[in-house]
Amino acid sequence: MLGCFSLIVSAICMATDSSNTSPPKNTNAINHVILISVDGLRSELLQSPLIETHPSMARLLRGPHTFEARTDPDSTVTLPNHVGMVTGRLFAGPSGHNWLGNSNPPKPGAGGTLNEMHGEYVASMFDVASDRGVATAVVVAKSKFVLLDQSYDETNGAVDIVGTDDGRDKIDTFITCKESDQVVSETLKFIQHSAEKGGRSLSFVHFAETDSAGHAGAWDLADETEYRKAVLRVDSAIGRLLSGIDSNAALRGHVAIVLTSDHGGGVPPRSHTDSKAPINFTIPFLVWLGVDQAPSDLYAINTTRIRPDKAENPRTEGAKPIRNAEAGNLVLMMLGLPAIPNSSVNAAQDLILIPSVGTTVR
Numbered sequence: 135m136l137g138c139f140s141l142i143v144s145a146i147c148m149a150t151d152s153s154n155t156s157p158p159k160n161t162n163a164i165n166h167v168i169l170i171s172v173d174g175l176r177s178e179l180l181q182s183p184l185i186e187t188h189p190s191m192a193r194l195l196r197g198p199h200t201f202e203a204r205t206d207p208d209s210t211v212t213l214p215n216h217v218g219m220v221t222g223r224l225f226a227g228p229s230g231h232n233w234l235g236n237s238n239p240p241k242p243g244a245g246g247t248l249n250e251m252h253g254e255y256v257a258s259m260f261d262v263a264s265d266r267g268v269a270t271a272v273v274v275a276k277s278k279f280v281l282l283d284q285s286y287d288e289t290n291g292a293v294d295i296v297g298t299d300d301g302r303d304k305i306d307t308f309i310t311c312k313e314s315d316q317v318v319s320e321t322l323k324f325i326q327h328s329a330e331k332g333g334r335s336l337s338f339v340h341f342a343e344t345d346s347a348g349h350a351g352a353w354d355l356a357d358e359t360e361y362r363k364a365v366l367r368v369d370s371a372i373g374r375l376l377s378g379i380d381s382n383a384a385l386r387g388h389v390a391i392v393l394t395s396d397h398g399g400g401v402p403p404r405s406h407t408d409s410k411a412p413i414n415f416t417i418p419f420l421v422w423l424g425v426d427q428a429p430s431d432l433y434a435i436n437t438t439r440i441r442p443d444k445a446e447n448p449r450t451e452g453a454k455p456i457r458n459a460e461a462g463n464l465v466l467m468m469l470g471l472p473a474i475p476n477s478s479v480n481a482a483q484d485l486i487l488i489p490s491v492g493t494t495v496r
């Protein structure tokens with residue numbers, strides 16, 4: 135699967151370079167992957183007609199995506215869903231990450247790590263990447279994400295038993311930002327630095343102002359509402375990120391982006407806590423493979439995932455929707471890395487991005 139993915143992405147990249155007359159070189163690999171979460175982003179913002187006002191997110195639609203992804207079946211709040219994204223686990227059950235809290239966590243030793251909550255170590259995408267020498271960053275806009283820093287620091291992270299010892303601290307750069315422009319500046323600084331060193335990187339990037347504006351203005355999709363203005367600001371920030379990548383020869387064509395959300399919002403009107411409300415659990419899931427491609431439908435490509443009824447966020451194994459928690463194991467696959475130990479969502483790394491021969495893409 136991994137080889138197939140790399141080959142196809144290379145072929146796509148090569149095909150876009152009409153000036154290439156020399157023998158193919160492996161210069162088109164994805165070396166950097168950014169997992170972006172836009173907090174409280176409803177799918178309608180990425181669909182017609184509203185997408186027309188969001189040119190940067192529209193560009194990220196030039197690849198496989200769906201507007202019918204799902205949050206965790208039991209939670210439509212921030213921390214449990216983000217923990218799901220980076221650990222490849224759902225919230226509930228013996229194999230779940232079990233982190234229910236959604237405010238600043240206590241200190242480590244007082245219940246403030248994922249390990250303490252679950253009862254045993256909960257590995258993450260940062261473990262898999264860091265243990266294999268891939269630089270890792272968390273650039274977020276809410277203080278409660280310190281949970282990740284605490285859970286994977288030099289004291290509480292697992293011992294690295296894979297190859298060279300890269301240490302217990304699984305997150306090389308952890309930054310809490312005040313606003314979206316700073317999120318972009320810090321992210322660009324991190325991946326540019328990684329590229330200058332000739333290395334690869336995995337970043338988890340979080341934009342928060344969409345959620346704050348949703349709480350203030352009831353996720354109102356009308357023009358000029360606080361929520362809509364916040365989405366415009368985040369789109370503009372993502373535009374700066376894409377420009378920074380485009381203008382750097384070491385990054386252009388080598389950075390892939392997965393964009394999703396922790397929840398939608400609007401039920402109750404100024405919140406998103408009702409996990410049974412479709413406008414809370416319906417979220418986008420976009421994959422941009424470093425070059426603009428023809429848009430494709432992730433559900434049409436993936437016969438192992440079932441597009442759920444619009445009113446449902448099914449829990450049962452047999453009706454497996456595409457979830458935000460697929461992201462951790464997906465971004466590792468895109469970097470050619472194995473799945474997160476003991477994860478359960480996309481643990482087989484079988485969420486595919488390229489249609490197999492004969493598949494009809496709607």
Ligand SMILES: [Zn+2]
Pocket residue numbers: 174212345346349406
């Ligand atoms: Zn919120």
